[in-house]
Amino acid sequence: MSYDSELSSYIATLQKRLRLGAWLRGAAIFAGTALMVTVLLVLLLNRFAFPAHAVTAARLAILVALAAVAVFGIAVPLVRVTTDWAVRNAEAANPALGQRLMTFEERVSKSNDAFLELLAADTLVRIRDTQPSSLVPDNRLFALGGAGLSCLAVLVWMIAAGPGYLGYGASLLWTNANPPPLYAISVTPGDATVRRNSDQRITAHVTRLRPGKAQLFARYQSSKVWEPASMQAAPDSGGGANYQFVFAGLPENVEYYITAGPLASSHFKVRVVDLPSVKDIHVTYHYPEWTGMKPKAEENSGDLRAIEGTEAVIEVKMDRPLKDGQLTLDDGHAIPLTGGAGNIYKGSIRLDKDGAYHLAEMDEEQQVRLSEDYFIATDKALPPEISIDRPGSDYRASPIEEVTVGVKAADRFGLHELHLNYSVNGGPNRDVDLLKTPGAKNADGSYTLPLEDYKLLPGDLVSLYATARDGHSEARTDIAFIQVEPFEREFSQSQQNGGGAGGGGKANQTEISKREKELIAATWKQQNDKTSTPKDAAAAGKFLSDAQQKLRDQVAALSIRMQTRNISEANQEFTDFDKDMQNAAAAMAPAAEELKGMKWRDALPLEQKALQALLRAEATFRKIEVAFGRQGGAGGSGDDAGRDLASLFDLELDTEKNQYETAQTASPAQQHEKDVEDALEKLDALAKRQEDLTNQQHNSQQSFQERWQQEMLRREAEQLQRQLEQLAESGQQGSNGSEQDSQRQSSSSQNGSQSSRQQPGSPSSRLSAGARGDRRIEQALKRLQQATDDMKRNGNPQQSAAGRQAVDELRKASSLMAGTERQLASDKVGDLSREADRLTQEERSQADRINKFAGQQPDPHAMNLDSMLRRVHDRDQLAKDRQQLSDDLSNLQRYVREAAREMASVQPGVAQKLRDALTQMDESDLDNRVQRTADWLRRGINPNANGTESEIAQGLAKLNQQLQQAQQKLNQGGPGQRAIDKHGETTALDQVEGLRKQLEAMAPSQDGQQEQNRAGQGGDARGHNSDGTGGNDTNTGNNHYQAGQPTGSQGSSGNPAGAERTFRQSMRALNQLRQMVEDNPEAAKEVAELARQMQLFEPSRFPGNPAMLEQMHRQVLSSVDKLELQLQRDAASTQARTGKSSAVPSGYQESVADYYKRLSKNP
Amino acid sequence: MKDFHRGLMKLALPCCCSLGLVVAMFAQRPFRQYPSVEYGESTPLPSDSQRPGEWTFARLMYPPGPNDGYRGRFDGDWREGMSLWTQDGPPADRAMAAAVRRLTRIDARSVEQDVNLDDGDEVYNWPWLYAVQVGEWGITQHQADVLRDYLLRGGFLMADDFHGAYEWQMFLERMRMVFPDRLIVDIPDNDPIFHTLFDLDDRYQIPGQAHVRRGYKVPDYPEGPNDGKGAHWRAIYDDKGRIMVAISFNSDLGDSWEWSDRPSYPERFSALGIRIGVNYVVYSMTH
DSSP, rough: OOOOHHHHHHHHHHHHHHHHHHHHHHHHHHHHHHHHHHHHHHHHHHHHHHHHHHHHHHHHHHHHHHHIIIIIIIIHHHHHOOHHHHHHHHHHGGGGGGGHHHHHHHHTOOOOHHHHHHHHHHOOOHGOOHHHHHSSSSHHHHHHHHHHHHHHHHHHHHHHHHHHHHHHHHHHHOOOOOOOOEEEEEESSSSEEEEEEEOOOEEEESSSSSSSSSEEEEEEEEOOOEEEOOOEEEEEESEEEEEEEEEEEEEEEOEEEEEEEEEEEEEEEEEEEEOOOOOEEEEEEOOOOOGGGEEEESSSSOOOETTTTTTEEEEEEEEOOSSSSEEETTTEEEOOOOGGGGEEEEEEEEESOOOEEEEEEEEEEEEEEEEEOEEEOOOOOOOOOEEEEESSEEEOOOTTOOEEEEEEEETTTSEEEEEEEEEEETOEEEEEOOOOSOOEEEEEEEEEEGGGGGGTTTTTTTEEEEEEOOOOOOOEOOOOOEEEESSOOOOOSSSTOOOSSSSSSTTTHHHHHHHHHHHHHHHHHHHSSOOHHHHHHHHHHHHHHHHHHHHHHHHHHHHHHHHHTTOTSSSSSHHHHHHHHHHHHHHHHHHHHHHHHTTTHHHHHHHHHHHHHHHHHHHHHHHHHHHHHHHTSSHHHHHHHHHHHHHHHHHHHHHOOOOOOOOOSHHHHHHHHHHHHHHHHHHHHHHHHHHHHHOOOOOSSHHHHHHHHHHHHHHHHHHHHHHHHHHHHHHHHHHHHHHHHHHHHHHHHHTSSOOOOOOSSSSHHHHHHHHHHHHHHHHHHHHHHHHHHHHOOOOOHTTTTHHHHHHHHHHHHHHEEEEHHHHHHHHHHHHHHHHHHHHHHHHHHHHHHHHHHOOOOOSSSOOOOHHHHHHOOOOHHHHHHHHHHHHHHHHHHHHHHHHHHHHHHHHHHHHOOOOOOOOHHHHTTHHHHHHHHHHHHTTOOOTTTTTTHHHHHHHHHHHHHHHHHHHHHHHHHHHTSOOOOOTOHHHHHHHHHHHHHHHHHHSSSSHHHHHHHHHHHHHHHHHHHHHHHHSSSSOOOHHHHHHHHOOOOOOTOOOOOHHHHHHHHHHHHHHHHHHHTOOOOOHHHHHHHHHHHHHHHHHGGGOOOOHHHHHHHHHHHHHHHHHHHHHHHHHHHHHHSSSOOOOOOOTTTHHHHHHHHHHHHHO | HHHHHHHHHHHHHHHHHHHHHHHHHHSSOOOOOOOOOTTTTTOOTTTTTTTTSOOOOHHHOOOOOOTTTTTTTTTSOOOGGSSSGGGGTTTHHHHHHHHHOOOOOOBBBSSSSEETTTTTGGGGGGSEEEETTTTBBBBOOHHHHHHHHHTTTTEEEEEEEOOOOHHHHHHHHHHHHHHHHOOOEETTTTSSSGTTSSSOOOOOOOOOGGGTTTTSSOOOSSSSTTTOOEEEEEEEOOSSOOEEEEEEETTOOOHHTTTTTTSSSHHHHHHHHHHHHHHHHHHHHOO
């Protein structure tokens, strides 16, 4: 290649390089500009909520900006990059060229100069330092390219997936897509047609924006001016804002639009037309045929209330002819109205569920409402109620007894059938018709089962159930059993002598049949459960099958182990027992299979057969006990067999199995108490709302708003009613359970068990307390039912007093529930007091025994090994009993502490008494003293010797006395203490005092922490003492580990749930106080102020700012002070004047209000 | 594309789980019945011996110690059975497994698993371990190290059937190789282990079958007339207060299981032995 060609090539490369640099720079500027302009425009548009016209302008602006950049940033620089420009750049960058390159460039195109070759060679030598890449370095090219690409990428990302308004705006500006507006104002109903002079509510919902206000601009047909009106803000749970405005009595067409901040809605029109109005509504109910009820007509009532399946024919009388009228249901479904003669139109609605409807007319394809909403309330068609009231479940009869079975049934629409079904030993089902008068609403019948005729043996059983049917459905009772027992009673001294381990005095042999009975009852329930889904049924089948299989394994194991231990052949009774067990296991195996396949009907006879075999085995077992148990475990192979059998039984059916087999998170009694408290709270709230509503209602005709509120209240009351029904049922079950427990306990004590202790205030004992409250719950339920009925009638103009009656019924129900709550507390304290009494007596008895033991000085001459061992045994027994006393005392202490904590807010006085008892226990060191004496006894030291025993006796007596005082204090109030005494300031003052204590308990200061610390210290101290005694005594291990256990004394103040509960109780107390002072305007004002502050003080709204919380608490307490002062002043003045405040007659306020209303209407 | 990924994930999850299960199953040693000192190789297998369960009775294999009572009679390789550690097995193990299956909701495997601490990580597959005749055992330091790690990682050891002060000393010596600084304490009556399934407030001494008449075993080297008398239920706790090693000193729970269906052995001993064993199992599975 010649030098000049080489130099020409260099110049061309240089030019290309410069051109590339210009390109990349232009592209980077272009992309950067696009991004920057887009962001700026989006920010600008966002301020104005992206108006459509501005978007177009913004797009134009982007276009202009980019065009300018394309021209000035890309095109112009590219045009500028000529050969001359490139050469000049090279000369400028390398002065050593000395214009050689320029000279070459100028001459190369003009002539074929011979010197050019030389010039080119010389220039080539000098341009080695001026390579194109040094003029436009690679780094710069990469930087420019990278910057351009980055800007482009950011822009594309913003357009495609940018978040928030940036992404929305970028997408709007750059794409043709039409995304839903980011900020929008939706107007309801938009265009509408209404009757002349009626109201029309306009609602605007602003999305993603919270403008300070919204304005409605309206232009009436007769005017040319847009009139602005501010809209009223309404609450909105989403991220936007709601506003509303009502056009009142619209006389003519109106056009309107709404502005909110930068947003403006489209224009809408409300068309005003002259439409007919409802003069009268007449409803005829056609009840379902099965009810046997005749059609019933109701005048002037749009609301529909009837049993489900009823056809309600609605006749509407209009004041003028109606065109395309319809009944519109709340689900949007429309029922056309027919007829028209005499302006009367007809339509019918089938009542299947609760809802609402209104009358409407179609006008120019728009639905125009002609009436307000009417409610549809559907009563469920409940099946008949039926129960076997005699002889009670699981009756035990002798084989020759005549057992009368009594059945009771009731049905709202009349009974069609009433049957008793029974089966002897799982045999064929026998049916007895007990209904004397078909169609009767209440019926009872009885049937006598002559057991002698069935030739039954001990262990046989008769299963029975009753059915009742009305025209619609059938109801069945649970399955019950009559169990045949030996004619003569057989008693045993003790079945446990020398028998199994771990338990004592448990009648386990009945547990096995009990489990089978439970399985039968569960199978029966499953068979009759019509609501169970296939999935639920399969799960229940598997569960029951597994349970049956497990029971079979245990029964079979019992039989096999009897055989392997040669017990089964000890004598005929054992052989029979084994045979019955085998029969039971043989019947259980196919029963488990049937249960797995959900063949309930096929499983039941097999289960009953197994039960029969088990009962026979149990009857035989009792004989064995009688035959072999009397000797008290002394010698004899037959006795060994009897003991071994008892032990085998005990192992397989140990009822002490605890939480890992039967997991329970909360005890039934605790749950019951909580449910009662919840129900009481809801009742209080309902009563108050009903009262407010009744007070608002100034005339006999309710407004729509009032009717709506009344309907909602009624539905809530019905829900609460169902909750109370469940509560009553659960209480009933608890009662049965506790009765069974007590029966079992009494039977176990008969069987020689020494212990019949029951934990005071523990779940089992509290359950019985809960059961005692059931009657009150049932009464409360009846009151609530009555209140619900009153609420239903409250909508009826003829029943204006129904609202007031509903309030009264609700108040009575609330009072009854409060009584139940109180009863539970009373029973709890009663249990504690009884336990303290028992411990006092036990201590006395032990002291006597210790004295007696100490008094029996061993005769040194007659000393032998046996007498020494006996004496050691007696001493150990005394120590063991004393240890038990110590444990029981510790438990009592724990339960008293729990009770004091629970009652602190409800019964402060009683709680104080309980706390006093605890303090006394601590001061007298009772717990440790008793423990110490147990240790002394173990070492053979007589605690009576140094006076400790008498101090313990005194301490226990004092504890007993204080607990009795606590119980008396609780009983002093009587069952009606919580009932509201409207005119007693003293009661109100007491209420304020109680409220103050509750509020003080809620103090957000460190009190709670201190209490917790105290409790913790107490626990530690006890632990140290235990350690201390343990160091000196033999009983080391136990004490060591007790020290580490939690004391269970969580401070109530430190517990958020406790604070919440105290708050709720305070609010309830405040509501009651409101009732008490309603006739005292000044006190009522103070109460209202207090209520307002209490709302702010609600624990769930705690802002987590202790200082602020403290301040709020002080304010609330200050208001309580003011209220107390006010009430004291009133009480004093009342006493001075008359001794009794003047009572305002019921309904006086309403009459006065009505009087002034009429006065204003008749000038 | 998204659907494809989702589908792939759906497929991958069960595959991984299945793979994990298969690996876990093959990681465990298969069941092998070792000849025992009392029953030789004649113990028949139950029909469901191949069926896996939620819990398995695992028996600790260990070398005999210096006071091995079978010295001179069974001196073969302890790893092949016919050694001290096989005492009462397999009937005791299987009776206990059957009781667990019947009296609880735990699905117990019908046959035992004998575990050698020298066998890699095998012991970690069996959370509950039973060791018999621990007053005569002779575990090595390596085995003690593995046992310590196993226990600290949540394993449970039930040490049974040793009597008298001398055997206690021998047990203690080896146990100190496992835990040099952890105390052995009496289990308090209110410890959950005695109330986990059955309430076991009354616990009496459980003698072996050969000592029923006397009520306790007279140790080979008695230290006083009452040595070996009186039941002691002891334990080693972990730092959180949970029992790692449950020790039944002066009692023979293994015999109470083994002889539970023999008329010559009083039922009340079996009843308590089974109750204590079941409580230990449920406790170990839940704590």
